[in-house]
Amino acid sequence: MAEAVDLKVVGTSPVRPDGVDKVTGRAAFGADLNLPGMLYGKVLRSPHAHARIKSVDVSRALAADGVLAAVSGADFPSDRLDDLARNVIARDKALYNGHAVAAVAAKTQQQAEAALELIDVDYEVLDPVLTLDEAMAAGATLVNESQHTNGDTSKPPSNIAVQQAFERGDVDKGFAEADVIVESEHRVPTAHQGYIEPHACTATMNAGGKATIWCCTQGHFDVRSLTAGVLGKSVGNIKVIPSEIGGGFGGKTIIYLEPLAVKLSELSGRPVKMMMTREEVFRATGPASATWCKVKVGAKKDGTFTAATAWLAYEAGAFPGAPIGPGCMSVLAPYDVPNLRIEGNDVLVTKPRVCAYRAPGAPQSMHAMECAIDELARKLDMDPIDIRLKNAADEGTQAPYGPTFPPIGLKKCLEAAKNHPNYLKPLAEGAGRGLAVGFWFNIGMQSSAEVRIAEDGMVTVMEGNPDIGGSRASMALMAAETLGVPYEQVKAHVGDTESTGFCNVTGGSRTTFATGMAVVQACEDIIAQCRQRAALTWDLDAEQVDWVDGEAVPKPGVNADVKPLSLANIARRAGRTGGPLLGRASLNAQGAGASFSVNWTDARVDTETGKTDILAFTAVQDAGRAIHPAYVEGQMQGGAVQGLGWALNEEYIYDERGALENPGFLDYRVPVASDMPMIDTQIVEVPNPSHPYGVRGVGETPIVAPLAALSNAVRDQLGFRINDLPLSPPRVLAALDEQG
C-alpha cells in the first residue's frame, strides 16, 4: 500500500469530470429521455392495504382515446411469481396501499391518467396489518398465508418470516457480574430515502424482441437481470443504459417500473416512458424499516461492559427482507463485549416492501444501544467518550458477528473527538450535548474496469457503477495516481451493460473500494504494457524498464542511452509496437474495511413549542484514506443531515386502513437549509490494508450515529429520556406534559 507522503493526486479535491454538465442542466437523468413516438405509461395502484384481487379488466381502458397498451399481473409469466415479480405487479393479492395492480400506455400523460380510471378491479378487502405488535401477536391476520418462520412448515404460518440469533459467552453470568445495568426499548419509524429524483425509465422493445431500458438506478446490471427475471427473458435480450441518478441511498437498488415499461412497449410497438410522481415514490417504493428494539447492557463500576443483549424486530413490508442481518451485526460492533446475545425478527406487514437505506438496519439498532450506553455512562458518572474508549473494539477484537477486526479506526476517532475543539467547547446555556458511535461493515463484491489510452495519451476509464456522489472523480484520481499522470489527463465514464464489464450495484459503500481497486489494477495492466512497448522500442527486456512518474525509463544500472517515453509517446507509436493500449481488470474484492464514526451534537429543545434546533454538529470518521476529501466530507455531512432528519421529524404516518397520510415533502418533512447549521467534519485515516490506497467505504456510516447523538443531546437538556423517534414537536410536548 502506498504511503501518504508518496501520493501526488490521491487526497486532492479537483472538480469532477461530469461537473460542468451537472451545473448547466445538460446531464441527463432518468426522466430526461424523450424519443419520437414515445408513449407515457402510468400505474394503477391498490387503494387498499390488503385485498384479494378477484379480477382485473383492462378492456375499457384499452378502448379509450390515445391508449395503445394495458397490462395487469396476468400478462407476466406465471412461473416467475417470486417476491420481486409480485412486488412489481400484484397477482392474487394487493399487499399495501400503492401496490401496482395494472398499467397503461397512452399518447399523452393525461390520456394515460384518464385510462387508469377505466380499469375495473374487483377487490375483496382484507384487514390490514400495520404494526409490529399487531403482526407478531398471536392470531394475527396473515400477510402471506403460506409464510412460515424460517420456512419451518411444522409450525403454523406466521408474519415473522425470519428469526435469527447469535450468542457469545454466558449472558446471565455477565449480567450477574455487572455493577450497573441499563435496559430500555426504542421505536424508530419508517423513513424514506427521500432522493429528489423520482424513479423513471424509458423502454423500447424492437421487433426482434430486444429491449433497451434507460433508467435511473444504482446498478444497471441488476436492472438487467431482475427485469429479465420478471419478464422471463434472457439477459442477452435486455440492454440497460444508466442515466445520471438523482440520489438513491439504497432505494434505487431494485426495480419497479422497468418490466412494466418493457411490456407496454412490446404490446404497443412504441417507446414507453414511465415516471413516478412523488406520491407514488412514498406510497410504493421501499423505505427503511420501522423498528422496535429492546436492549440491555451491563458494566462494572469502571465502565467495563460485562454483557449486552439486543432483541430487534424490523418491519419488512409486504415481502420478507428487512435488514435484520446488518441490524444485528451492527448493534454491538463497536464494542468488545464478552457475553452477548442478539436476536433479529423480519416481520411482514401490509406496507411497501422495505428497501436498503444507507447502512440498512444499522441506524435503528445502534440508536437503541447508543442510547442505553449513554444512560450507563450517566449512571457511572463517566464521560460518554471514556466509557466507549474503555470498551472500544480494536485490531484483533472479535466482532460480535464472527470475524476478527483487521486495523480499524474507532479508537482513533474517539481520541480525535475527545481532543476536538467542538467537544472541549462549553455548551450554550440551556442546550444539551449528545454523542454516539456509528459503524458500517462495508462490502466488496464484483467489479470490472477498462482503461483505454488515446493516441494523444489521454486516459479513458470505463467502469459500470452509476456515479451518485462523485465517484468518477475518485476513479480518475486513483487512475492518475497509479499511472503517474495529471488528473486532467484522465476521464472516467460509466458504461452501459453492453459497453463495459459487469459491476455489482453502487451500494454497500463498495464503489471507491472495489471498483477503485479494479481501476488501479487496469492501470497496472497499462503500465506493464507500456514497459513492454518501451522495451521493444529500446531493444531491451520489459524487466529492464521501469515506470516512474508517468514515463517509461530504463531501470537503474541498465545501460541505454534513451529518452524517457511518456504515455503520450508510447500511445502515439502504439501501432508500431502492437496496437492500441487497453488495460483491463476484473475482480471479486475482498477485505472491505469497516468504517467507524463518532458524532456529537449540541441541540436545544424549545420547551414551549417542542421544536428542537440543531446548534452544532461534528462528525469524525475513519475513511481509511480519503481519495477525494471534499466528497468524503460531503458523504459525512449528507449522512449526518439525513440521520438528523430521521431523528427530528421524518416518519410515515398511516391511517387505520393503511393509507399513507403524508406522501409528499410538505408533510414528510426532510431537513431544509434553514434547519441545519454547518456540519463540521474530521476525517481520520487508518488505511485499509486490503486496498492499494487504503480505502474504506465511507458512504453509509455517516447516517448511523446522528439518531442517538440527537436523542442523547435532548436527554442531556431535558433531564429525562424520550426513547422513541422522531423527536418531533408533538412527541416532545407529550413527553414534557407527562413529566409535568
Added chain:
Amino acid sequence: MSKVHVSTTINGDVVEFLCEPHQSLLEVLREDLGLTGTKEGCATGDCGACSVLVDGRLVCSCLMLGVEADSVELTTIEGIAGPDGLHVIQQKYLEHAALQCGICTPGFIVATKALLDKHSDPDETTIRYWLAGNLCRCTGYDKIVRAVQASAEALAYEA
C-alpha cells in the same frame, strides 16, 4: 380541448408553443420544449428542483401553468451560463463540491442567482432561508452554503 398558443421569451430567445390549458410550465419545458435541465422532484412546489426565474423572480415552474408564461421573460438553468463559459455561481458550486448526485443542482443554482441578484452580500442565515425552498438530500447543505458565500465574494470582486 384545444391547445393554447403561447408566446414567451426563454433564455433570451423568443419562443412560441402550443400547450394544453392544464399543463404546468414544468411539463411544457421538459416534455414539449426539450429543456430538461429543469427537474421535477415533487410537482407540488415543495422541493424547488424545478426553479426558474420569471421576470427575474424565483418561481417553482411546477406551480405555474404553461399558458401563464405568455409575454414573460423566463430564465432556466440552460440560460445561466453565458457564451464565455460558466457563470461564477456554477463555477463555485463545482469548486466547493456543492453537488453530489446533481438532481437538485439546477434549482439551487437558479435560486442562488435570484438571491444574489437581490442581496449581494447575504449572511449565512439569509442564504439558508433563501434556499429553504430547495431540497438537497445529498450534501446536508454545508457545501452549498459555502458555494453561495464564495459566489457572493467573487461577484463582489468582479463588480
